[in-house]
Amino acid sequence: MKVIYADLLNELKSRNIRLSHQRLKVLEYLTKNYTHPTVDQIYNGLHQDVPTLSKTTVYNTLNSLVDAGLVRVINIEDNETRYDIDTDNHGHFKCEKCRKIYDFKINIDSFDAHELDHFKIFDKNIYFKGICRQCQIDSSNIQSNN
Amino acid sequence: MKVIYADLLNELKSRNIRLSHQRLKVLEYLTKNYTHPTVDQIYNGLHQDVPTLSKTTVYNTLNSLVDAGLVRVINIEDNETRYDIDTDNHGHFKCEKCRKIYDFKINIDSFDAHELDHFKIFDKNIYFKGICRQCQIDSSNIQSNN
């Protein structure tokens, strides 16, 4: 996966979405932080750099980018929406301990869902939940230290 | 897919979850309505029958049932949590027009996600979004009637 910032700008121009300072900063943040951040994380991450930034703007910007197809929404927990600059076909794993969201390669189209013949499919999502490798290592170290 | 009410009751007993009137009604609702209902739909559907029912109880009950593994949460939109009495491995399709959620068979385990080796996986989810067959038929009929 590789997201080229310049391509995103061209994409915005071609869709007549203005390249405001705030939008560019949000886009920049997303291309530099592949952590599937929440609105709060984006807002806090940019606040030093753009002190006048409003959280409403972060919401508005993300909604525009999602509508334009440049950003993908990740709904895993019902109380935290996350955003992904990588719109390619891939899966997500959320660790219930450290709360990190990992990407993993998976070809969703290889599935045969014949029950959905004649259904128009816009969007495919896969996510798993569990405990990541690192958290398992950490917890076994803690136990052996007792 | 087949959910046997009596089995659910045994499952609750074995976990020392009391078979209160309200819980039985919520469970009954879910086994009779395979529509992946929201809390509001469950509450409204039961309110005539159980006039004293509190929405808080519906929330509490569903949380208990989810914790016990008898019910599955479906997070597709960030503003509506839905509940599924069918906890077997299957996918969901949400129609963006009629808002219905359809089930479809899919064997998630047939994927090879070797990047997740050594990850403990508790839960696997797949959902698609688009327009269902019926809604496409409906909209083409409307157009041809012009």
Next chain:
DNA sequence: TTATTATATTGTAATCATTACAAGTTAGTA
């Protein structure tokens, strides 16, 4: 059956994420 008590239910208030709105600002254009 009755008494006991841990657990569940209820109504209300609190919380938190997201959106609505209106006033002020700015990107893009000529």
Next chain:
DNA sequence: TACTAACTTGTAATGATTACAATATAATAA
């Protein structure tokens, strides 16, 4: 440099979910 549609901002509103404390009840044993 001026114009204006589109954007940003702060605040208020909304809506889903949870916290809490008082009341009620399911399960158990006498």
